[in-house]
Amino acid sequence: GYPGLFASLATGNAVLVKPHPRAVLPLALTVQVAREVLAATGFDPNLVALAAERPGEGIAKTLAVRPEIRIIDYTGSTAFGDWLETHARQAQVYTEKAGVNTVIVESTDDYKGMLSNLAFSLSLYSGQMCTTPQNLLIPRDGIRTEEGSKSYDEVVADLARSVDGLLGDDARANGLLGAIVNPDVKARLEAAAGLGEVALASREVGNAEFPDAVVRTPVIVKLD
Known part of the structure; x- marks a missing residue:
């Protein structure tokens, strides 16, 4: 404002x-x-x-x-x-x-860096920023990287591991995620798991300083 x-x-x-x-x-x-x-x-x-x-x-x-x-x-x-x-x-x-922000993952010459960047973008403020990417479009045949070709399933699994690694420590996760702003966001997060195959489930992160705050990690769902 x-x-x-x-x-x-x-x-x-x-x-x-x-x-x-x-x-x-x-x-x-x-x-x-x-x-x-x-x-x-x-x-x-x-x-x-x-x-x-x-x-x-x-x-x-x-x-x-x-x-x-x-x-x-x-x-x-x-x-x-x-x-x-x-x-x-x-x-x-x-x-x-709010917007529906989409990332097209076609190729990269820094595969680990790309995954780290996407993991951070998905996690920051629990994905509640209007600039947070929501849809990641990955070719069915996979992508080209400096490590060779990566299949669709490999990219999704590696991204899930990258997010999980970034948020594995609760103290760091709290600093990156922040609290869910309202019950509607929490309900959408929980409903997302029913849209397709879950590649990374959301988990609740405890916060000793603010025990009433709801802090959740992102959910990654594979859609055809």
């Missing part, structure tokens, strides 16, 4: 920050500091305000279509991003929505 916030302030626009119900604290702190700085420099602190809501309250939809709202800078789910683009016609709407 920072680029949109500062761009609007720099161009003379007041900013209303509407955080996700599960991310109020960091943006509340941001708004608090922004208001203090505005007041200290002689501006009206109400140039930046916070509109917090409880889960399911739906304030965002009410605010988004008000005539005073002329710019909307949104990052989040595709469903609500599409809603904003359709209904907030009075505003200039900028959205960063």
Whole structure:
């Protein structure tokens, strides 16, 4: 949210920050500091305000279509991003929505490096980043590498081992994965195992400091 916030302030626009119900604290702190700085420099602190809501309250939809709202800078789910683009016609709407990111694995001259890179990309923030690759397309006949040809099954198995090796230590796994952000993500993770042949099952990673946090490793499923 920072680029949109500062761009609007720099161009003379007041900013209303509407955080996700599960991310109020960091943006509340941001708004608090922004208001203090505005007041200290002689501006009206109400140039930046916070509109917090409880889960399911739906304030965002009410605010988004008000005539005073002329710019909307949104990052989040595709469903609500599409809603904003359709209904907030009075505003200039900028959205960063989720995407289905695909990697085509055709050949490589650094097989182990490729596997390490993919394993890290699949694991970082438990695959919850909008930039996380979700679909890996591997030719049925395999790929060419500096070690010779690798079959489809070999590539999948080696990638599973690479992810398992990266996340084998719980302390390191916690640092890379972080917590599952909500029950919907956990449900999708569990349902993925039913889509095809599981090459790497997801496992829960314990966190002594935050015992209530749900930390899970990625699941790799082979699809025809």
